[in-house]
Amino acid sequence: MSDWSPTAYLRYTDERSRPFAELLARVTGAGTAAPATVLDLGCGPGHLTALVRDRWPGAVVVGLDASPAMIEQARAGDPDGSYVLGDVRDVAAGALVAGLPERPDLVISNATLQWVPGHRDLLARLAARAAQTFAFSVPGNHDAPSHRTLREVAGRAPYADAVGPVERRAVGDPAEYLELLAGPGWSVDAWETTYTHVLDGEDPVLRWISATGAQPVLHALDAHDATHGTGLRRRFDADLGAALREAYPRRPFGTPLEFRRVFAVATRSGTGADDGPAGPGRDGRTVVA
Known part of the structure; x- marks a missing residue:
């Protein structure tokens, strides 16, 4: 997939920021000391990383993103x-990535891990990198009308040949993340929230998912158009927009969009938590420049 669009992503800044603010509030209420070092995995355009620095002005806060x-x-x-180009998987592998704190007090991630293949297998290792707390949220809307509609329209001719199978990026439920992160010396808080955002403008749900969940499909169509001189992307936007308007009818006050998020905060609660719940700890690290 080609690169992300920060401009498109920031169209609904307030709505996209709410889950991070809720996650951050649970971290601050976890009973730990204020973190001196924070690593924000999948920091995106940095607007949320700045919130962490505002919360703990004396902390060293570093954002990492692969885009x-x-x-x-x-x-x-x-x-x-402070922002570093890098891969979450290197952090989970225990690599010493240039510019990142080796042992941050807080490792936090918002709406990123669902993009990492096999993210469940990485959670314990990411927790092992945190000296105090590992916290994350992921969208839980893989079966929402928006994403079902995306998969259905992308599976039609002529789009299917250009796009291929559209992955259903299913994430875990709170109980599953609790099971994966719980262990001796760890306290885990896992929950979910369904927000009802009211979006304005024309085709707001299309614009919402075009900046995030629909990105792989749209990039594939753009690449096909560039190679073959077709206009599939424009046709797809029209077809998907029409289907989404039917699934999310506009009301006098705007267009409601239900958006489910899943959260987990794992905090070291005593002895026996030098490593992650099932992670390898700090041995065997490699260095990534």
């Missing part, structure tokens, strides 16, 4: 911040 465009936007929009 060059997002890191560029973060550095431009938040010149006082």
Whole structure:
């Protein structure tokens, strides 16, 4: 997939920021000392990483993202911040990534891990990197009308040949994440919230998912158009937009969008938690420049 669009992602900044604010509130209420170092995995354009620095002004806060465009936007929009281009999987593997704290007090992630293949297998290792707390949220809307509609329209001719199978990026339920993160010396808080966002403008649900969940499909169509001189992307936007307007009818006050999020906060609660719940700890690390 080609790179993300920070501009498209930031169209609904307030709505996309709410889950992170709720996650951050649970971290601050976990009974631990204020973190001196924080690693924000999948920081995107940096607008939420800045909230962490505002919460703990004395902390060293570093954002990491695999998107060059997002890191560029973060550095431009938040010149006082520290942002590193890198992969969550390297962090989970215990690599010493240049520019990142080796043992951050808090490792936090918002709406990122669902994009990482096999993210469940990485959770214990990511927790092992945190000296105090590992916290994350992931969208739980893989079976919402928006994503079912996306898969259905992308599976039609002529789009299916250009796009291929559309992955259903299912995440875990709170109980599953509790099971994966619970262990001796760890206290885990896992929950879910369904937000009802009221979106404005024309085709707001299309614009919402076009900046996130629909990205792989849209990039595949753009690549096909560039190679074959077709106009599939424009046709797809029209077809998907029409289907989404039917699934999410506009009301006098705007277009309601139900959006489910799943959260987990794992906090070291005593002895026996030098490593993650099932993780390898700090041995065998490699260095990533």
